[in-house]
Amino acid sequence: MAASLEEPDGAFVYARHGNPTVRALETAVAELEGGAGAQAAGSGMGAIASTLGALLRQGDHVVAQNRLYGGTRAFLDTLRRHWGVDVTHVAVGDPENVRAAIRPDTRLLFAETITNPTGEVADLPRLTAVAREAGVTTVVDNTFATPLLCRPIEHGADVVVHSATKYLGGHSDVLGGLAVFADDTTRRAVWERAVESGAVLDPFAAWLLLRGLQTLGVRVARQCANAQILAERLEADPRIAAVHYPGLPGHPGHGTAQRLLSGGYGGVLAFEPVGGLRAGRAFAESVRLASLAPSLGDVKTLVTHPASVSHRQLSAEQLARAGISDGLIRLSTGIEDVEDLWEDIDQALAAAQPEAAP
């Protein structure tokens, strides 16, 4: 029994070390991602924290994408301030930036397949090649792409992390996270860290996530199709100043997206209504079918206004660097009928027009 407590694949003795329902989820997601194994966590941040905690030591250097999920960025900042891990943020759109940032003490490269909210797509085969040449481990956050659109391990990633709270669960009713590993050594190291820190998943949450996974294929296909149609209509609409969606030929990441993604360009798009901050706020407050909510990947369409919610702490200059104008709206498409969604967007845009102002 004691031996089982020391092994990720030991008998199920105590649930923090391993549980059959949690293991079923880990096995399913590892198979979806083409990995050797997975470690589930209580949320996406739990999976990221265990992974970074297991792989990094004091004095190590990390090269990270400059437009990371805010929670990841905050965690890296804490590692820098309190744990002696140095971090350099670079625009990973050009892998040469990553090559230039790598130093002899660089241990880890962290990137996201598709970034929030403007849909930059990381050129994973080239990024992981640069990292591998320097002996650097690559961790990829694949939350926005899901393993249906992209499987980063096939492109050379060593670890793939997910906020299962988003697409894998799919219904905004459960928190969870996963780290998937290309090799068993890393899996064991992250398992040990997760067991120590308690960043593990509750079996009932695992059961809900397994149920969510059963419909992942149909949900993501529909979410991508809806996003593509809405992005095209918004781009053609005179009430819109800009649309950011990797499925549009004019998007700077479209070429990379075409090479890297299969089956769609994701369910998240961003757009800027003419009229800036006031129009963005008015739009967000006027949607009826869509919900104003700060998550994504739900079967329901969710709208956020990053300048007043997820990115509210950023200065105007930091917002600009993150590619976020103050009127920008993020839309995470659900599985509703696309004509119903367009009707809702159309009426909210009408309410956001300058002449509609009181």
Ligand SMILES: *Cc1c(COP(=O)(O)O)cnc(C)c1O
């Ligand atoms: C939401 C999210 C996370 C964090 O996941 P939680 O489940 O909220 O802890 C990490 N990365 C990305 C890209 C996310 O969207």
